[in-house]
Amino acid sequence: MKSYFWFVAKRAVLLVAVIFFGVSATFFITHLSPISPVETALGRIMNQSSFSPDAIEEMRRVLTDLYGTDRPLLQQYLTFWQKLAAGDLGPSLIAFPTPAMTLVMQALPWTVVLLLVSTMITFAIGNLMGAMAGYFQDNIALKAFGVVAVVLQPIPYYVVAFVLLILFGFVWPVLPISGGYAMDVAPGFTLSFVQSVLMHAILPAASLVLVGFGSWFLGMRALVSTVVTEDFVTYAELAGVRNSTIMGGYVIRNALIPQVTGLAMSLGAVFSGTIITEQVFNYPGLGSLLIDAVFGGDYALVLAVSTISIAAVGIAIFIVDLLYPLIDPRVKAE
């Protein structure tokens, strides 16, 4: 038990280091951006009407001062950590002076719910079917399913999403195609709101599942097909243990570890959002927020989204690492 404690402690230190270096790297990468938040803000303002050029010059000076973009990079870096330590990610520059965190929190629930649900469904379907296909390698139905998975998987996600949109929004218009919920329901924990949210999530979620399950399927199928050739499976078969028990008890358990690792890492995608889903279905979420932030030169916002994403992925990997020795007894906690 003591050794396990040290194992956890070491991993925890590593976790903190990963977050620190990850966020620092992102800080410097985002500040490399040639897009100036002051110029994009000015662009938005100036495009609206006819300002005299000397007024614009003055506005540029005021905004630069306000956004603090002219300060030395190292100073900005230190201020960033100081503020972050206090839980503040600074004001967003595309929606100055709204805190970047406020914008993130507005988009986060949509993305997290949509992606967590569809990732879990995808993971479940893909692995279950993949395990079966790997074990019962001669089953025709499972082979057919495999072909479907293989054929669906490479289709560019944009096309899958768009075909769903055209089918259920245009050819047979039965599902809503824009937004997170209908305009005439008030947000809140009411039946009509939840219903509306579910209806609006069907197409985005379906598109994600359709495209996503293939890689889990193929991965699991490959893993299981190596595990089934191992001696203990042959012994079990010779001993007359039922197929379902072999599969559930030995095979999947052995093959699941890499898949769970994969799941932990795909959480990163959960927090950076799905840009194309949001674009095709006009769905609210972090993806388009991130795009707007990058295009607007709003490094505060890019950093806010990235920091959350880095922390989430780091923690997920940390948890999986802790679980390794528990799932697979052959792996020692070291």
Place this chain on the structure above:
Amino acid sequence: MFAVLRDLIRYNAEFAIGLVLVLSIIIFAMLSVFNPVDARLIFTTIPDQPPSAEFWFGTNSRGQDMFWQLSEAFRNSLMFGLTVAVISRILSISVGLLSGYIGGWTDRILMFINDIFVAIPIFPVLVLFYFVLRSDMNAVTLAFIMACLGWPYDARLIRSVALGLKHREFTRHAVFAGMSTRKILLEEHLPFVMPIVFSTFMNNMLWSIGLEVTLAVLGLTDINTPTIGTVLYWANSHSAMVVGVWWWIVIPVVLTALTFLGMFLLAVSTNEYIDPRSRLRRMGV
């Protein structure tokens, strides 16, 4: 080698189909060398023609012959995907096996670097690279950047398999027999991770081509060079689906699906060949 290939084709229908599909696509992509016009030019032919004897794959709303456009697009996209997959496979196999087998500080440091790469969100990084590099951001540069970002995921997977292998009997035997680490990894452990390498190879190609499509659909690549992504980008910006120019999207999608189906069949049948026990099992022994 030739005999092996002949046997595979004769006795394994999956291999044969896969080979035909992949070869067809490769030949199709190679044909781009004979493209009579510069694929970057627009309005070189009548726009919006459906597939016909004259235009096998139709023409798009930009007045381009889709046969030649797609031929170039597949050449570019497949080369791109292969480059990313090969480079990132080398990285992920080395890191995964070393980290899993040696363990200790090597493992910790490698996984530390690995975790940082996993944690950094790729998309904004790629978009920022695009803005920094601008016209220098061609397919080769993008392939190298994505290869550098695309290995850690699979390195983790390979490491987790390698961790299991380390404690297996045959590894201990090999160590007792005085095999070098390099030999153990290449000769004993590598075959075990090959199935996962194959499947991640394809996944990685899909991932890189998919990401290229995402970037292209958003207009963040060199959109005048034909790739699967830029073909879709232009189809989208001409409302191809809603106005009925279906061949602009359907044909590339079918070709993409066939390519990967072929690769999948090849991978599966080769995996079985590599692993003799699996082959015996299949034969019902």
Place this chain on the structure above:
Amino acid sequence: MNRRRFLQTTALGAVFMAGGRFAGAQQASAPDLARFPRDKTIIIQNPEGVIRNPGWFNIWVNGGGGQSTGLQQLALDTLWYIDPDAGIEGASQNGIYNSLASGPWQYNDDFTKMTAPLREGMLWSDGKPFTSADVAFTVDLQMRTPGMIWSSTFANQVQSIETPDEKTVIFNLKKPNSRFHTLFSVRWNACWIMPKHVFETVKDPLTFAFNPPVGLGAYTLNSFDPNGTWFIWDKRPDWDKTPMGLVGEPKPQHAIYRNNISIDNRLIEMRNGNLDMIHDLTPEGAFSIVQQDPTTQGWFPSFPYAHPDPTLIHVLFNHQSGASLFGDKRIRWALALMLDARAMSMASYRGAATLSAIAVPPTGTHPRDYHMKLQDYLTNYEVDTGKRKVKVYDPDIGMQIADMVRRQFGAAVPTDPVAVRNAFGYGWWKQDVAAAEELLLAAGCTKSGRQWMLPDGKPFRFNLMVPPDGVVNRLGTVIAQAWSQNGIEVTPEAAPDIRERLTAGDYVASVRWAIETFGGHPDLSFFLDSYHSQYVAAQGKPQAPRNLMRYSAPQQDQIIEKIRGTGFNDPRSLELGHDYVKYYIDEMPVIPIMSFNVFSVQSNRYWTGWPNAQKPYANPVTNWGNSRYILTQIRSAK
């Protein structure tokens, strides 16, 4: 969670999901807006993306709120409106509406003092009366608070503000400005008047969200999407106490502005009855919906459908960083003569372009004031190639394009010459490669094989920066191609950040727009005033709009200075406009190509009476503040 429970839960989840999807397909229909019956509600597309800070209505501060969410169209108001089209007959004069002002602006002789007479009896949406104090406060607060949108504009110009009574406001200016009133004249927008009684209680106007907004428009906020994709407005019961109500009763009880709708979804949503007005479509999408759905309409009743915005698309030469390439006007002229107007029209708008050979957009009343009047001048215009003099203008190019598109669109293409000229343009330069080559030789260029060399011996090659999508991208690509085919190696470079790069001067040549006018009024100061050499930034420094070409010339400065000394409605300003056009023909500092046509589409399913080319009472483009007048002219289709 152990393995078995995990599998059970996920399997259950999958079944639940599949079941839910099935049930959904059974019950679903197009969203039914129970609270907003369609015969009382207009749904308008706003082209903005997701509004990041939807609760921000303080339009005087750039705080991430929406602009065209209905806020500037329906809720706010200011002194005058200048319509980019003809304006409503009886309610406007020469396209000019008196909105909060009761009459036109008045200047003293040296343009250092502007007096605005104001209406009486107008009410803010919270019931408080509007007075001159509100106008004075709007200007004063912004002058006092740097960081607000109009702060520096007013601080630079206004000496003092007087309000002798509740219906008069007088601005004393620091220096003469004959166009000061345009700051309060909505063309797309203008400085909106803020409610003094709300803002005077605010400590820091820079952080004040102004939610809910209090305005002088005929509508007031009902609700908005916390995710920033729609805004709903209700007609005020006292709509007749607003300037918009004086023009006519706005018919819809509710107005919904929906934003962040991708370009194909717009088309689908209109077909499904969830949109009445679309801001813009792709040319292909617009042709398709107008043909498939007989209740939809564009600006022209037939081809080319699109509304010409008072914005001119042209080739921009960077006269600083591109000076070694484009410094010689003969080279600029050669580049213009290498272009084929028909190819440009077909490639960009599939023939639905309105061409313009002169540096004024062929929109609003400009064809009457400029294009028609200068037609003879252009037809007789000669370019000296160094070897000979060539007549370079082709007055019939519009007719030729009409004939070309008639093959595809048949009877939908007009045949009447006047209709064709208004829709397709009055003419453009003839493609004349021989003349172009003579001009290049005269400028000292040489030809080596197929490739042209600059006078300094370097190959003539450059990148042409274009937007990443849309008709301008298509146009730029075909222009680059035409030059390349004629021996000048031009690569089109799609730049998602084209606006920033134009400002930064980080380009040598581009295709976009830097010429924008009022549209309904012949005055050109809207863009031309900023072209004065006093405003041209040094290389490497950001350039203020709209002279993104960084072009300066003493002759241009003289014209601008004369316009500054001439009243807005003075007929002499039209003559000065002609001087500018002729100067730009001689020098070709930009290559004018076509107006920026917008495929605004309206549906007659629930509402009818939209503006169009025959009844051009307003600009149908939904994000313009001016589009509010449409709501007073439409009626229920029932």
